Amino acid sequence: MKIAILSDIHEGLNRKRTQNEIMAVLNKWMETNRPDVFMISGDMTAGPDKSLALLNKLQNDFAKTKILFVHGNHDVYYEDSKVANEKLLQFPGNLGNGPVELNEDWVVIGDGGWYDYSFQIEGYTEEQFRIGTFNDFTWPDKQYAHWPGSDGEETDRYVEKLENWLKEYHGKNIIMVTHVVPFKKYLQLKGDPSWDFFNAMMGSERFGELALKYGVKKYIFGHIHTRYHEHYNGIEIICNPLGYYPHEWHHQTAEEEIFSAIKVIEI
Numbered sequence: 001m002k003i004a005i006l007s008d009i010h011e012g013l014n015r016k017r018t019q020n021e022i023m024a025v026l027n028k029w030m031e032t033n034r035p036d037v038f039m040i041s042g043d044m045t046a047g048p049d050k051s052l053a054l055l056n057k058l059q060n061d062f063a064k065t066k067i068l069f070v071h072g073n074h075d076v077y078y079e080d081s082k083v084a085n086e087k088l089l090q091f092p093g094n095l096g097n098g099p100v101e102l103n104e105d106w107v108v109i110g111d112g113g114w115y116d117y118s119f120q121i122e123g124y125t126e127e128q129f130r131i132g133t134f135n136d137f138t139w140p141d142k143q144y145a146h147w148p149g150s151d152g153e154e155t156d157r158y159v160e161k162l163e164n165w166l167k168e169y170h171g172k173n174i175i176m177v178t179h180v181v182p183f184k185k186y187l188q189l190k191g192d193p194s195w196d197f198f199n200a201m202m203g204s205e206r207f208g209e210l211a212l213k214y215g216v217k218k219y220i221f222g223h224i225h226t227r228y229h230e231h232y233n234g235i236e237i238i239c240n241p242l243g244y245y246p247h248e249w250h251h252q253t254a255e256e257e258i259f260s261a262i263k264v265i266e267i
């Protein structure tokens, strides 16, 4: 079974910046490669309505490929992120609806997740992370995502939900997926507080703890726009974002970048 993996497509922003139809490029890749599963681990574009429309179109265009999705922070940019999340759950392949059994051995368990400042650097208060401003830059989620609970409460909600599913499937080969980062190892510590401060908003070590506790075989995430594929703590780790054009891209054209970025694994 071929599983294609990509996150952080940021369709709107990359389409505008590159003047290229990102989804047409993705479709072209799909036509030639036809994976059994396509895992999109968050930040499809900004806002739930657009993300949902893109996901539905992709699934309709490629009925034989199972499109799986977890929401990213950008997908829930909306006046009420809870409502945004509910809209995104209308997509059948949204893992927030429940685990997806790929075959007798493998199950995919995931949801977008959120952050609880457990990746914070020292020297700042909870309140400073809640406000999310360093010098003149404010973390965009603070302006565009509006959850009913605090960041910590929303993270708790995801941890609880994921743990219930992990318990249920304990013993199976589990692929765990979140948009946010599960292990501190995958943060970039630059020694520059104007960057490192925002690591607090990258994820939660609690997702990593769950992965270890329930012995997941593979962990797929995104959010941090750096690509990783390695083994860590006995888990195959895959973080495979497209990221923002131009500074996070390695090629000049959308086709070269997208075609080279998409990772395919076999189970």
Ligand SMILES: [Fe+2]
Binding pocket: 008, 010, 043, 072, 223, 224, 225
């Ligand atoms: Fe992103």
Ligand SMILES: [Fe+2]
Binding pocket: 042, 043, 072, 073, 074, 179, 222, 223, 224
């Ligand atoms: Fe993100």
